[in-house]
Amino acid sequence: MNDALRASYRFCGTLSRKEAKNFYYSFLVLPAPLRRSMCALYAFLRHTDDLADEPAPAGDQRARLDAWRQSVDRALTGGSANCWPGLPALIDTVERHAIPRRYLDEVINGVEIDLEPRPFATFEELHGYCYQVASVVGLSCIHIWGYESDGGRAEELAESCGVALQLTNIVRDVREDATRGRIYLPEEDLDRFGVRPEDLVADRTNDRLRNLLEFEAQRAYEYYEKAADLDRLIAPVGRPVHRTIVGIYRTLLDEIVRRRYEVMAKRVSLSPWRKAAITIRSFSGRFERPEPSRAEVPRC
Known part of the structure; x- marks a missing residue:
């Protein structure tokens, strides 16, 4: 060098x-x-x-x-x-x-x-955006860590993992994004739950928005579940990093659910000690295959 x-x-x-x-x-x-x-x-x-x-x-x-x-x-x-x-x-x-x-x-x-935010009419459109800003990052990471493709399965799982992480961000940052003119929740979902533009910049989460966020959280959990087998296809040396990233984001989503989707009054975050604990657990389980994760979102 x-x-x-x-x-x-x-x-x-x-x-x-x-x-x-x-x-x-x-x-x-x-x-x-x-x-x-x-x-x-x-x-x-x-x-x-x-x-x-x-x-x-x-x-x-x-x-x-x-x-x-x-x-x-x-x-x-x-x-x-x-x-x-x-x-x-x-x-x-x-x-x-x-x-x-x-x-x-x-x-x-x-x-x-x-740069010039536009609405996403359907989840399919949002999925394309999630691929660009999150999935390709995971795909790049597994190339660095090393992985077994398993006929393209690893790449598919990495794509799903990126979507799960980005959906978690979207649920957490609804108000912050909306105040900047960025609405990532698909229009078809906003219409389905009767959520209005003013609901996305309010000081509290109302029932309409809570129901919508629960729906999106369920979708995120499903993508976490889809991606669960990625860990065993990643080279052991890269597993702690992967587990740390997924662990922090999934725990963040769990915390949002625990707070009944109150993401409007205050930004939901994890304390440094909780992140540190997740990181330490990721290291200690380096060579173990993770237990299957639940796919169903907890009910309020």
Whole structure:
């Protein structure tokens, strides 16, 4: 590894340690080469999100993302990789682990959707968005950790896992997203439960919205269940990281259910000690196949 590449990986590691918080500590159990790769992937995701979140007209944000996409494409084809310090590490990670280049494009395309939010008419449309912003991340991760494809089953399970994680985010962040003009709940579901636009920015969760969120939570639990066998197809070295991520998000969804979907008054989160406990359990169960998880959402 030359000095420039070493410096790039160092940059990604510093950024990940600062921004990834609890997830970063799950990276530490990985061998150094895999840990560096996870940090490079995370740094790419963080940088892409930041380009879209920086205050600016949508046109300027779109131009930044277009320039970023071109820089990544140019670097992947052997061109200059000097526009962002973490780019050489990202390119090395993609090549080292044979991560399909289209996954990087999907991430950028997914972030671009949020620049000018539009409603999702059906869950099928929302599923496509979840694939772009979450599933391809999981697909990239399993390439880093190593996995047995089992005829494409692992890839299918990773896709389902990403959908479960993103649905959890959507349920938790309903009010925050709606105040920014981003409504991810499908219109067909809003209509089914009679949820109005004002319900999504209210100070409390009313019965209409509670019923809708319970429906979406059930959908998320079903996707967690679909993805349950992914763990055994991932190389043992990567299982603690996978279990930590899934464990934290699923416990977050459990907490939302326990609070009867009161996500409007206060953002639901897990305490640092609960996240730490999940991380420790993930390490201790490294070589065990996880017990089947329940698919049915608890009733209020």
